[in-house]
Amino acid sequence: MSTTTTREARDSVLLSERAGPVLTLTINRPDASNAIDNMVRSELTRALDEAVANRQVKAIVLTSTGDDAFSVGMDIGELVGFAPPDVEAVAQQARGVYERLSALEIPIIAAIKGACLGAGFELALHADVRLARADARFGLPGINVGMNANGSALARLQRISGNGSAAALALTGGVVTAERAFMLGLVSNVAGMADFEPSVQQLAGHMASLSPVAVAETKKILRLASERGIEAAAEHSPKGLARCFAEGDAAARLQMMLSGGRDPDATVH
Secondary structure, three states: OOEEEOOOOOOOOEEEEEEOOEEEEEEOOHHHOOOEOHHHHHHHHHHHHHHHHOOOOOEEEEEEOOOOEEEOOEOHHHHOOOOHHHHHHHHHHHHHHHHHHHHOOOOEEEEEOEEEEOHHHHHHHOOOEEEEEOOOEEEOHHHHHOOOOOHHHHHHHHHHHOHHHHHHHHHHOOEEEHHHHHHOOOOOEEEOOOOHHHHHHHHHHHHHOOOHHHHHHHHHHHHHHHHHOHHHHHHHHHHHHHHHHHOOOHHHHHHHHHOOOOOOOOOOO
C-alpha cells in the first residue's frame, strides 16, 4: 500500500501522511510534550479541511510523536501574559477545531499514549473512537491553575461517563489511568505496548473499508441523538437507511454476503 506524505517538512508541528484510504495526523512537538499551541490548531484546521475535500480519505487517525504524551494540553507559555480577549480568541480557535472534528463524516480514531491532559484530552474526546496504550493517563488539570475546560469537551465527557465521574475529573483536576478510563467508557480498548500500533492500524483499516455513506449516516444519527434526543435520531433513521441503498453500496454488499464473498461479522474492535 502506498504512503503519501503531504507535509514534507518533518519538523512541522503536524505531520500529515496518507496510507491508502487512512490519513494519519500526528501532533509533532515532542520537546514540548506535544502541547497544543496556535500553530497546531491552525494546522489541524487546515488538515481537516483538506481531508473533507479529499474523497480518497476514508478514516483518520489522530496521534502524536514520541512515547511520553499524546498531548499535555495547551501551551502554557503561549497563554502567559495574554489579555482576557486573547485568551478568549485561543478558546474560540480551539472550539473551531472541535466543531470541525464533530462535523466530519469520516470516522476519527484517537490513538493515545502517555499523558492525555487538558486540551489534549479535549481533542481526543471529539474523536469517534479512542484507543489507549496501557501507559495512557487522562485528566483535566486546568482547574488546578484556575481555568475551566472547553464546554463541548465537558458535555461529551458528561455524556460518556456520567455526571458524577465527569464532575470528579473536571472539578478535582485528577488523573485516571488507561484502565480506569476504559471502565468509565472514555476509551474503547487498552492495548499493550507491543500491540498498540497494530491495533490502531487494524481498526483504521477496517473503518476505512466501510461504506462512506453508511458511516456518514451512522455518525449523523449518533449526533442527532446526543444533540436533539432519541426521537430526532429515530425520525431520521429510515431516511438514512434509504440513502445507504440509493447513494451507497448496501445492495452490492448484501449481494456479496449472500454469495459468500464476505462475512458481515468479521469486524475489528
